[in-house]
Amino acid sequence: MQVSVETTSNIERRMTIGVPAQEIDQAVQKRLQETARTVKMNGFRPGKVPMRVVKRRFGDSVRQEIVGEVMRDNYIKALQEQDINPAGWPKFEPKTMEEGKDLEFVAIFEVLPEVELGDFSKISVEKPKAEIADKDVDTMIDNLRRQQATMKSVKRKSKNKDVVLIDFKGTVDGEEFEGGAAENHKLTLGSGQMIPGFEKGIVGGKAGEELEIEVTFPEDYQNEDLAGKPAKFDIKIHDVQEPQLPELDAEFFKKFGIDAEDEGTFREEVQKNMERELKQAVSNKVKNDVVEGLLESTELEVPTALVDQEIDRLRQDAVQRFGGQVDFQQLPKEIFEEQARRRVKTGLLFQEVVKQNDLKADPAKVDEKIQEIASTYEQPEEVVAHFNSSPEQKQQIESSVLEDAVVDLILDQAKVKEKKLKYEEAIQAGQQQR
Template identity: 55%
Template sequence: MQVSVETTSSIERRMTVGVPAERIETEVNKRLQQTARRAKIPGFRPGKVPMNIIRQRYEDSARQEVLGDLIQSSFYEAVVQEKLNPAGAPSVEPKAFEKGQALEYVATFEVFPEFEVTGLESIAVERLQAEVTGADVDNMLDILRKQNTRFEVVERAAENGDQLNIDFVGTVDGEVFAGGSAKGTPLVLGSGRMIPGFEEGLVGAKAGEERVLSVTFPEDYQNLDLAGKAAEFAVTVNSVAAPQLPELNDDFFALFGVKEGGLEGFRAEVRKNMERELRQAIKSKVKSQVMDGLLAANSVEVPKALVGNEVNRLRVQAVQQFGGSIDPQQLPAELFEEQAKRRVQLGLLVAEVVKQFEIKADEERVRALIEEMAAAYQEPEQVVAWYYKNAQQLDEVRSVVLEEQVVDTVLQKANVTDKQVSYEEAVKPAQAPQAE
């Protein structure tokens, strides 16, 4: 087999492959012999059909199948021979494809870029330091109580924080508009759910009262037909309900799976969850800075094939996230290209750090991570056993640990400063996009 390779760009290769005619004919004859053993032709017993008849009937199709198979097999033989690492399927252009002659074709494809990760010392990372205080736990208990607020009907004027049950009809220039009417709608005053002026106009209203609210749709309203327009809403208040915070008692604790230990046991469980959230938030922000730093310090040309594959994955994820029966391929590729390119670049950089520093997943850390995830379940031992019985799930955890070890490796060389902050600041989402 003859192979020649032309470098057409830093990551594109144009490879010419020649497969000898003898190899083609040998494979065609094998295929015809296999066909002869099972061919059913009138007048002949199975396996007794003369080869000249088999060849006359089946040679053309057998040759086409052989040529297709040889292109595929010889391509992979050639890239192994030339020590190339394709990043995607090749584009194949036949050059010589005639009976009795050698098969010759040109395969154009991208390869994985070859590079070394550099500039780790230039990466600046601010590592947050925080702890969960008693006041933080108190604040979290208040949040949990508010999230489980009940509303009880009252006979008084509505105040901010009350939940009203309302009917309303909206009009613009005296005409009812689509989506501007509803019956039996619950609305918490002060929630900001409605356009400016709507909720404010219902403060002081009582059950059975009717009000007409004059409001203006914001200029940036999502419905462009209504943006910036004045409107009137005729509102009927069906009921007014005041918020009632639940007591910190056993019934409330049971909502969160805490069935013993009373208030102190519940506080301990809340603190444990907050500390886990704090560790994850700090780890995530450090990882984001490390990944941003790797990208800034290393320019990596990415194969289009890999970006295209990642775009397709993001399309599928988007459809799954937002529901519906849309074909993922109908979503424009440009919506995902920037994110896909970033993810591919990071994947290549992380893989190179693993290779460059000879990093292997620490099995003790793998076990610790699985146990930490399992701790959120009622029977953690079963969860741990499940992971160790499922090779694919276990490999996914190993990948997470491997990535954490990459971050640790970069931190050893990066410019790291520690900053003491409150729990709230530490868990607050970062302003910059998080790395995948």
């Protein structure tokens, strides 16, 4: 086997491989002999078909099959000899594959890029600092009650937190626009579902009333044709409903998996859950800033093969979220390309930090994270046993702990500034992804 490697870009390689004709011909002959022993053809007894007939009938397809196998096997062998780590499966281009002639083919593939990490001290991180006040717990409990509320129609004027059933039709410069009209639309007033001013314009309206309100689309509205433009909406209110909140009793507490007999115990459990969410939100915000700083400080060419693999994973995830009703390959790749490229680049950078600093997943922190996850379940000991008995699940936790170690290492060198936020603001900061 003869091998030569050409560097065509920072990450692309063209490997030319030559295989002696004898190796191909012997493999083809052996496969044809195996075929002759099992093939059934009219006019011949099983196993008695002449070789010339077998070759005439199956020679081309067998040779093509053998050439494919030889290219694959010799490509893998050449990678090992040349000590090359490819980033994905190659594209094969046969140059010569005629019978009696040496096989020559080209394997075009990408390799993992060389990574030069930037200066961590130039990375800026904004770390939320928030406390959970009694009113935050009150708000959370109120939200939980509203999730379980029943609705009752009322004759009075509408107010925030009421649900209204409305028809609406919007116009801009006197013209209707796509998505600007609906019938029997349920809207919770004060929820912020609609553009600024829309819900406020309905507050005070009663069932049976017709209103005309004027609002302005935000400058950063997703539909650029409407962004910043004034609009008029004709609204008819069919019904105003007031939520009937459930009592804070043991039956209500159980709906949220909390075994409590009194409101005080329930509040304690709610606050513990809020503290876990706050801790996670702060961690997410800090990690996102670290990732953003890494991406901005490092030039890195990302292998297309890895991006395509990540796109497929994202498409499969999307299909699962939508109930698996479509084939993931029907979803356009372009929708996921930017996110996939970011994920791949982040992964490569984290791997390099791990490699350069010889980082390992601390077993104690792995156990701590498993315990933390298990504490949110009714039978935590069963969850711990599940993780410890499942290598795949435990490896995911180890990967998460290793990512945390990367973030901590960078934070030790980065510029970290604490920012005081309210509880809800900190939660929102942890949910934002740039």
